[in-house]
Amino acid sequence: MSHASPMISENIETYLREHENKGLLRFITCGSVDDGKSTLIGRLLFESKLLFEDQLAAIEADSKKYGTQGTEMDFALLVDGLAAEREQGITIDVAYRFFSTDKRKFIVADTPGHEQYTRNMVTGASNADAAILMVDARHGILTQTRRHSFLMSLIGMRRLVVAINKMDLVDYSKARFDEIVEAYRAFAKQLGLEAITFIPMSALKGDNVIEHGHHMPWYHGPTLMAYLETVEVDEERQQRLPLRLPVQWVNRPNLDFRGFTGMIASGSVKPGDAIRVQPSGKTSRVARIYTFDGDLPEAIAGQSVTLLLEDEIDISRGDVISGVEQPAETADQFETSLVWMHDEPLLPGRPYLMKLGTQTVSATVTDIKYQVNVNTLDHTAAKQLDLNAIGICTLSLNKAVAFDPYKENADTGGFILIDRMTNNTVGAGMLHFALRRSQNIHRQHVDIDKQARAVSKGQHPAVLWFTGLSGAGKSTIANRVEKKLHAAGQHTYLLDGDNVRHGLNRDLGFTDADRVENIRRVGEVARLMVDAGLIVLTSFISPFRSERQLARDLVEEDEFIEIFVDTPLDVAEQRDPKGLYRKARRGELKNFTGIDSAYEPPENPDLHIRTDEISSDEAAEAIIALLRERQIVA
Structure with a gap:
């Protein structure tokens, strides 16, 4: 050469x-x-x-x-x-x-x-x-x-x-x-x-x-x-904005060095500057600005640096370091603009992951206020957002995050939504402002907690989540399991799909959006019952993996047991205890799971029961055996 x-x-x-x-x-x-x-x-x-x-x-x-x-x-x-x-x-x-x-x-x-x-x-x-x-x-x-x-x-x-x-x-x-x-x-x-x-x-x-x-x-x-x-260019404008450094990495090569690494999104910083860490609100001063090529007297927007602080304060990836005079805001509920970018529609109540800067949190669109017609700019009502649709939505997170309104700082106000199952990016959004209720609602401390309630009942609280097609045998098996637990002196409660729809969820239909909201509400109720120290049995078709994952995430990992009550569709149709399959086949019942609405079977259930192979009594015994193995019951 x-x-x-x-x-x-x-x-x-x-x-x-x-x-x-x-x-x-x-x-x-x-x-x-x-x-x-x-x-x-x-x-x-x-x-x-x-x-x-x-x-x-x-x-x-x-x-x-x-x-x-x-x-x-x-x-x-x-x-x-x-x-x-x-x-x-x-x-x-x-x-x-x-x-x-x-x-x-x-x-x-x-x-x-x-x-x-x-x-x-x-x-x-x-x-x-x-x-x-x-x-x-x-x-x-x-x-x-x-x-x-x-x-x-x-x-x-x-x-x-x-x-x-x-x-x-x-x-x-x-x-x-x-x-x-x-x-x-x-x-x-x-x-x-x-x-x-x-x-x-x-x-x-x-x-x-x-x-x-x-x-x-x-x-x-x-x-x-x-x-x-x-x-x-934006870099020139970004340097005039308040300091924002989203922490990407806590750099601790040894006990004598603890720095916080990231790229400065906006503003500038010098040694001696007072800073505030959001969302915790803790304050300190910058001791050094470290880079691979040596310390800097000043760092500006666009530079990747490591800040060493004068005080030992708790900072994690996703936190935002701000100037103490103009810190980032913090909240867990927002009004947002959202551009939907996926073939599967956005459904309110469905859990997603939200990436904002270096922060990744769980997020749910709680409400679509309206969809924008880009030709006329008219606002139209919408229960879901389809591919390329643009909506003004309310967004709820599982914890407070540091942010700025998007129009003030795109780096700390723009986010993406990620599908929890596939890890695909499904939406891009801009934060407008924090909802007032996110600032006014606080966790109230209580002296009697879940552990105290569980001890008084002599049991380990848990959710037994029965899922499967209509006619698979979920309610029958759940009822038998509860009878056995009750006879053994356990404290239980059975949430059944039909019973819940007579009261708490009577306002919901059977569209995909309504099914998502149905399971979201049931998951929240089950979480409260687990907090009360109960063993909760839920019997719902719950057709979507995302919502079942949401219910699992609401409680501790060892408190959720997913039970897939499985039977072939033709067997379920032969049983048809409520005549629903016949109505669906005649076109009299729309959005019926298994016929014209999808069912996503669990990929890794805790227990897989085939009711075309074993009886309901045998299934109940298998569940009790699993509860003993998991030390839920003695």
């Missing part, structure tokens, strides 16, 4: 040093399908002179292959890297590209225009300093233009360029440009978007992209590149 010449190596080193000292701007392009986003980015890459000869040759060949006529290159092919995109002529995934000019480095995200890929657009916008919203001069403001504009306002995008593209196809008409500007301003006013720059251009021909050209002498504003090279 030959080595690079000294001159080439020197040139490379000079090039890297020049780029190292340049500022970085992250921006996205968005808009409707075929507005020219990929073509624009391709031209920016071409004009930046960062393409190799083999890349240019490949693009020229592909331009001929995919239909570009004449001598013009199809710049979109530089960005549309997926074969499916090239064949369809659209962008599907978020394509990130790097380029540079003499003044600044850039990372651009080309986001999809199709409605079904709105979640990809949100992903691309989450870390952007600015946005370029493309509008086809022929078509004007379209549905997806409005959708992406609403998302820009939701995300809090502060720098927006409306690039009115393909002016060459409307004869570079100033009247058409003014018409689109007036229409967009009227719509943007409803969203609160104000800092907007309008640029007429042709990405294909190059007008107003790098240079003004001669086709639109009536336009006197900046070219797109001039705007990108001079607009303020």
Whole structure:
């Protein structure tokens, strides 16, 4: 292998040093399908002179292959890297590209225009300093233009360029440009978007992209590149905000060193500064700012550092270190904007994981206040959020977290929701404010606790959670188990699905959303009964794993026993003690589990009972034996 010449190596080193000292701007392009986003980015890459000869040759060949006529290159092919995109002529995934000019480095995200890929657009916008919203001069403001504009306002995008593209196809008409500007301003006013720059251009021909050209002498504003090279980046703004350092790692290599490591999200910090740790509220002062290259006299937003404090205070991953004068807020209930990003709908009451900065907590959407129609901005009622839907929701967490409203600080106010079963990201949200009740409700200390109640009853409290299809035998077996426990002097209570729906849950139907809320309420009641020292038996279909996991998480690990009462569907239909299967087959009963509503069987139940193989008495004996083995009963 030959080595690079000294001159080439020197040139490379000079090039890297020049780029190292340049500022970085992250921006996205968005808009409707075929507005020219990929073509624009391709031209920016071409004009930046960062393409190799083999890349240019490949693009020229592909331009001929995919239909570009004449001598013009199809710049979109530089960005549309997926074969499916090239064949369809659209962008599907978020394509990130790097380029540079003499003044600044850039990372651009080309986001999809199709409605079904709105979640990809949100992903691309989450870390952007600015946005370029493309509008086809022929078509004007379209549905997806409005959708992406609403998302820009939701995300809090502060720098927006409306690039009115393909002016060459409307004869570079100033009247058409003014018409689109007036229409967009009227719509943007409803969203609160104000800092907007309008640029007429042709990405294909190059007008107003790098240079003004001669086709639109009536336009006197900046070219797109001039705007990108001079607009303020978020890092500059972040340094002016109050100190926020989400703790990522407690660094303790030995007994003499205890530091708290993370990247400063906003503000700055110096040795001697007074700090407050949220959510605990404990205070101290900064003793040192440690880095791998040595101590710093000051650290600013964007730097990863380790803070050593003067006092030994308890700090964990997920805590936020703030300045003592302007600390982060803390709460466990919020109003939020939420963009749903998964094929399975969001159901209120279903448990998710919420990641906010370095914090990960359990979260539940307790209420969907309304869904936003992005075309009309109307508020509509909703019981669930489907893919790409945007809703204003209330969110409840299992513990208080440190936060800032998203519009004040995106790093400490933006979050994602994660499915607990699959670990997939299913939603992205922005915290608006803490609910007042989260500040006014506090845990009341009581002198008689669960352990004292259990001792007085001479037993170990637990939840026996019976799950299975209708007709599998859950209620019959649960009833026999309770009789045996009662005869042995144990203190029990049986929560049965039908009985609970006559009272506590009589307002709920059988939609997926209502089933989730049904089990959430039952889980909370079971938790209270365990706290009272009882052995609680619950007999519910409880079709979804997520809700069964929620019920398990409400109590201690050794207090929950999941019993899968299993029988083949055809056997359950033959039994049909309540005639429900016959009604469901006739179409008289909608959302019936096993027929037109899904049942997710337990993957690792504590006990798996096949009622087509053993009797209810044998099943009850097997459960009692398990309780003795787990030392729930003697």
